[in-house]
Amino acid sequence: LLWRARRSSRFVAITGTNGKSTTTALVAHVLAAAGFEVAAGGNIGTPALDLPALGARGVYVLEMSSYQLEITPTAAYDVAVLLNISPDHLDRHGGMDGYVAAKRLIFRGQGEGDVAVVGVDDGPCRRIRADLAARGAQRVVAISAYDGAAGGVFAGGHWLVDDLDRLSRPVADLSRARALPGAHNGQNAAAAYAVARALGVPGETAAKALLDFPGLAHRQELVGAAEGVRFVNDSKATNADAAARALESYDNIFWIAGGIAKEGGIAPLAPLFPRIARAFLIGQAAPDFARTLEGRVPYALCGTLEAALDAAHRAARVAARKPAVVLLSPACASFDQFKNFEARGDAFRALVRARLGAGAEARP
Numbered sequence: 001l002l003w004r005a006r007r008s009s010r011f012v013a014i015t016g017t018n019g020k021s022t023t024t025a026l027v028a029h030v031l032a033a034a035g036f037e038v039a040a041g042g043n044i045g046t047p048a049l050d051l052p053a054l055g056a057r058g059v060y061v062l063e064m065s066s067y068q069l070e071i072t073p074t075a076a077y078d079v080a081v082l083l084n085i086s087p088d089h090l091d092r093h094g095g096m097d098g099y100v101a102a103k104r105l106i107f108r109g110q111g112e113g114d115v116a117v118v119g120v121d122d123g124p125c126r127r128i129r130a131d132l133a134a135r136g137a138q139r140v141v142a143i144s145a146y147d148g149a150a151g152g153v154f155a156g157g158h159w160l161v162d163d164l165d166r167l168s169r170p171v172a173d174l175s176r177a178r179a180l181p182g183a184h185n186g187q188n189a190a191a192a193y194a195v196a197r198a199l200g201v202p203g204e205t206a207a208k209a210l211l212d213f214p215g216l217a218h219r220q221e222l223v224g225a226a227e228g229v230r231f232v233n234d235s236k237a238t239n240a241d242a243a244a245r246a247l248e249s250y251d252n253i254f255w256i257a258g259g260i261a262k263e264g265g266i267a268p269l270a271p272l273f274p275r276i277a278r279a280f281l282i283g284q285a286a287p288d289f290a291r292t293l294e295g296r297v298p299y300a301l302c303g304t305l306e307a308a309l310d311a312a313h314r315a316a317r318v319a320a321r322k323p324a325v326v327l328l329s330p331a332c333a334s335f336d337q338f339k340n341f342e343a344r345g346d347a348f349r350a351l352v353r354a355r356l357g358a359g360a361e362a363r364p
Helices: 020-033 066-070 096-107 123-135 183-198 203-211 240-247 267-275 286-293 305-318 341-359
Strands: 010-015 037-042 058-063 079-082 115-119 139-144 153-156 159-162 169-173 221-226 229-233 253-258 276-282 299-303 324-328
Touching: 010 020, 010 096, 020 037, 020 058, 020 183, 020 203, 066 096, 079 096, 079 183, 096 123, 115 123, 115 183, 123 139, 139 183, 153 183, 159 183, 159 203, 169 183, 169 203, 183 203, 221 341, 229 305, 229 341, 240 253, 240 267, 253 286, 253 305, 267 276, 267 286, 276 286, 276 305, 286 299, 299 305, 305 324, 305 341, 324 341
Parallel strands: 010 058, 010 079, 037 058, 079 115, 115 139, 139 153, 229 324, 253 276, 253 324, 276 299
Antiparallel strands: 153 159, 159 169, 221 229
């Protein structure tokens, strides 16, 4: 309905298992900095039908879940973004094949003059990108958190690299983007840059805007720091893949995890266990997580978020001879103890600030 009513405006749609909300907000931020009239919504914040009317220079930036893609068969997007695909919502889609098919629907209405921006850091997305390129219905731009996006945009080390013209030009030092830590945010930045360039934004303008993005709550949100210990709220990490993105971003981690686990638990995180100094387990998943960690990562069964934070804070202060991070990245849904991930993150933020008081600093 929104698409049919606002045909004079342009539409950007963003989907993926992880990173949708950050990338949606980041695209909106970059386009606004470039002078576009922008409205962002969909699965994040304001429902699409409640967004304001925009003019001919307006751009709607929509976060789309797999469910929303299934129920909008006539939508067509000037730029469609698929960030990544990993197992999630498999019960709803009848397995991985159904989930991948639902995500691919974001490209179904595209044609000549449209742009598909596709991550190439996982197998399902690589296959989708190759198939789209072979069909040739729209222009296809690859993005990567690493260096595997020839002819696209990728993060090479801490630099964002524009290879759209095959010249591999470094355009932004992502180490200066305080709200975009970790390799996964390299992919988010690559996506936002690719979208902006597809809509005619000069590369220099897009790159500059990336660096002053303020970030989103509950997504590696730094909520306080004191005595060599940082406190990071990553409550949005409701599955192991999302938690991996946070664990990859830090060392000497005092990890708060648990809740209602997704299929597979935290076993896929084993390669990142050396980064974890100690784990503090909460909620329904705590006993299962303890079995996975046994003999590999020291852990404590804490029960509640408050108890876990207090124990993690004590342990981190003792270990603060080198910088330490108390990280809430649960790898679980929150519904056993909280209304949603936002409530869990809000509780963590409030608990941290109550304990740190005036000594808390929300900066790296």
